Structures are given as C-alpha cells and as structure tokens.
Amino acid sequence: MSDLLHLLQHPGTNPKSFISTICSTEIVDGHTWVELSESYFYPSGGGQPADHGSLECGDGTFSIENVKKGEKLLHNIGNIDSDMIVFDSPISASIDADRRNLLSRMHTAQHLISAAADELFSGNTIGNQIGLDKTRIDIGMEDRSKFDKESLEQLVNENIEQQIPVTMSQENRSNLTSNPLVRVNLDLLPKNVEELRVITIEGRDICPCAGTHVSNTKEIGEIQINKVKSKGTGKLRVEYSLV
Ligand SMILES: [Zn+2]
The missing domain is CATH 3.30.980.10 (Threonyl-trna Synthetase; Chain A, domain 2)
Structure with missing residues (x-):
C-alpha cells in the first residue's frame, strides 16, 4: 500500500518537486497509471480534486492529470507507449502549484x-x-x-x-x-x-x-x-x- 506523503506536509501550498522512481504501471481504459516509490501528490477524495503535475522520466516529460488512491496510489500519465517508461531510475516529479x-x-x-x-x-x-x-x-x-x-x-x-x-x-x-x-x-x-x-x-x-x-x-x-x-x-x- 502506498503512503500518502502529502499528509505529512502543512501548509499544503507551494509543494516542492521531489525525486522518486516508477515502481509499476497499470493500464485502464487506454491510459497508463504509474505507482511511484514515494509521492506527495494529493489523490482525489474527500471532495477535493486530485493534484496535477508532471514527471521527468528519461528523455520524456509526462503530464499527470489525475491521481487516485486504491490499493496503490496511482498517477494517470495518459495514453503513453509503455516502452517510454523507465523503471527504478530516479525521476523528478513536480506538482502544479497554482492548482494546489x-x-x-x-x-x-x-x-x-x-x-x-x-x-x-x-x-x-x-x-x-x-x-x-x-x-x-x-x-x-x-x-x-x-x-x-x-x-x-x-x-x-x-x-x-x-x-x-x-x-x-x-x-x-x-x-x-x-x-x-x-x-x-x-x-x-x-x-x-x-x-x-x-x-x-x-x-x-x-x-x-x-x-x-x-x-x-x-x-x-x-x-x-x-x-x-x-x-x-x-x-x-x-x-x-x-x-
Ligand atoms: Zn480540510
């Protein structure tokens, strides 16, 4: 089960970038959802919409437009060719601060x-x-x-x-x-x-x-x-x- 690291932070404004790795992926309705080794993204819930943001992964930057919490904390990076995803390698993750x-x-x-x-x-x-x-x-x-x-x-x-x-x-x-x-x-x-x-x-x-x-x-x-x-x-x- 993924930890919800945003819970450790207050205030919740101006979230900082963080380094993480992609642990696993799931494909749902043609979209790729990634699990990160650690994440400060807020998942939709409690009436508050999910954070948006981006992942810099290898030569590519993936936009995150949804985050959901189930058994895992999953980040939707859209319709991405799975060959572009690099596992277990450091990536830089950024949360859209204006939205947050x-x-x-x-x-x-x-x-x-x-x-x-x-x-x-x-x-x-x-x-x-x-x-x-x-x-x-x-x-x-x-x-x-x-x-x-x-x-x-x-x-x-x-x-x-x-x-x-x-x-x-x-x-x-x-x-x-x-x-x-x-x-x-x-x-x-x-x-x-x-x-x-x-x-x-x-x-x-x-x-x-x-x-x-x-x-x-x-x-x-x-x-x-x-x-x-x-x-x-x-x-x-x-x-x-x-x-
Ligand atoms: Zn509250």
Missing part, C-alpha cells in the same frame, strides 16, 4: 464556512465538492428559514481578515469527542483509527481532515456566496467562489 494553492484556499474556506454555518444556524455540513472556480457545500438544517446568506458571508470574510493561523497536529480521537469546535461526527470515521490528522483554525474550527490547507486564513482572500438552493427537506446547497 487554489484548491488549498478553497478547501480552507470550506472549513470556515462549515464552522460559521454551524455557529450561526446550527447547520451541519453533510457534503462538499471543492472546485477551482466554485465550491459547493451541502448543509443540513432542521429549520432552513434560519439561513441567511449575508451573515454567513460576512462572518467568514471577518475570519479571513482576522488572519487566524491554520495548524496541523496528530490527535487521539478521545481528546476530540467533547470539544465543541469539533463539528464532524467522529463516529463516521473508521473505528480502528485512533490517531487523527487534525486541522485547527485557532478558536474557530477543529477538523480531522486529509486535505490540503493554507497556513493562515488571510491567504484565502475574500469569499463570495453565489447561490443557495434547496436540495430537499432540511438541506441547502451553498455555492461560493474566491473573489
């Missing part, structure tokens, strides 16, 4: 919006899909009439202006269960995982999370809530972008 930085800003904004929705309206985040242009969060609320777009946007933008540090730590789940800033249901996480990677926005939110984040809320910039729509009884979909 934008996704990290969007993702950290999601933590602030989920926290503010809980605080203002007792709204419970039940799903999200982070994007480059827009991100959506599904919020469960018993009484949807409590929702107010302006107050949500205002509180989040105040938190951004307050320049609040965003930190990473490893925490035992038993230390999190009674903390009111922990808004996720820890029972939904695998029972056998005792130590959790936790992202804290000081005084605002504490969340077990495997995504990538900025180091201070000021890096998010301003957010704008574009749309709020019904997704059925007791559920709203909030769509926002970075200004």
Whole structure:
C-alpha cells in the first residue's frame, strides 16, 4: 500500500518537486497509471480534486492529470507507449502549484464556512465538492428559514481578515469527542483509527481532515456566496467562489 506523503506536509501550498522512481504501471481504459516509490501528490477524495503535475522520466516529460488512491496510489500519465517508461531510475516529479494553492484556499474556506454555518444556524455540513472556480457545500438544517446568506458571508470574510493561523497536529480521537469546535461526527470515521490528522483554525474550527490547507486564513482572500438552493427537506446547497 502506498503512503500518502502529502499528509505529512502543512501548509499544503507551494509543494516542492521531489525525486522518486516508477515502481509499476497499470493500464485502464487506454491510459497508463504509474505507482511511484514515494509521492506527495494529493489523490482525489474527500471532495477535493486530485493534484496535477508532471514527471521527468528519461528523455520524456509526462503530464499527470489525475491521481487516485486504491490499493496503490496511482498517477494517470495518459495514453503513453509503455516502452517510454523507465523503471527504478530516479525521476523528478513536480506538482502544479497554482492548482494546489487554489484548491488549498478553497478547501480552507470550506472549513470556515462549515464552522460559521454551524455557529450561526446550527447547520451541519453533510457534503462538499471543492472546485477551482466554485465550491459547493451541502448543509443540513432542521429549520432552513434560519439561513441567511449575508451573515454567513460576512462572518467568514471577518475570519479571513482576522488572519487566524491554520495548524496541523496528530490527535487521539478521545481528546476530540467533547470539544465543541469539533463539528464532524467522529463516529463516521473508521473505528480502528485512533490517531487523527487534525486541522485547527485557532478558536474557530477543529477538523480531522486529509486535505490540503493554507497556513493562515488571510491567504484565502475574500469569499463570495453565489447561490443557495434547496436540495430537499432540511438541506441547502451553498455555492461560493474566491473573489
Ligand atoms: Zn480540510
């Protein structure tokens, strides 16, 4: 099983190039997916899209346009002739920093919006899909009439202006269960995982999370809530972008 080395890094912005080797390949639907000896690429999951980037391998450069985690961490290098792939030889791997930085800003904004929705309206985040242009969060609320777009946007933008540090730590789940800033249901996480990677926005939110984040809320910039729509009884979909 491949280790997810991005989990060791915080902040998740401006990822550095790294040296690795190609261990194995798989062909799926005509595309070649490679497993690396070590990788800091973020695979799609948890509502955050995968990193993009490139591998310099022998005389060729391969673009990576998807990364997925299964039994192995696999990087999609497209429709490549397998003769071009050099195994067990050092290659230089680069992650698209502009894409990663934008996704990290969007993702950290999601933590602030989920926290503010809980605080203002007792709204419970039940799903999200982070994007480059827009991100959506599904919020469960018993009484949807409590929702107010302006107050949500205002509180989040105040938190951004307050320049609040965003930190990473490893925490035992038993230390999190009674903390009111922990808004996720820890029972939904695998029972056998005792130590959790936790992202804290000081005084605002504490969340077990495997995504990538900025180091201070000021890096998010301003957010704008574009749309709020019904997704059925007791559920709203909030769509926002970075200004
Ligand atoms: Zn997160």
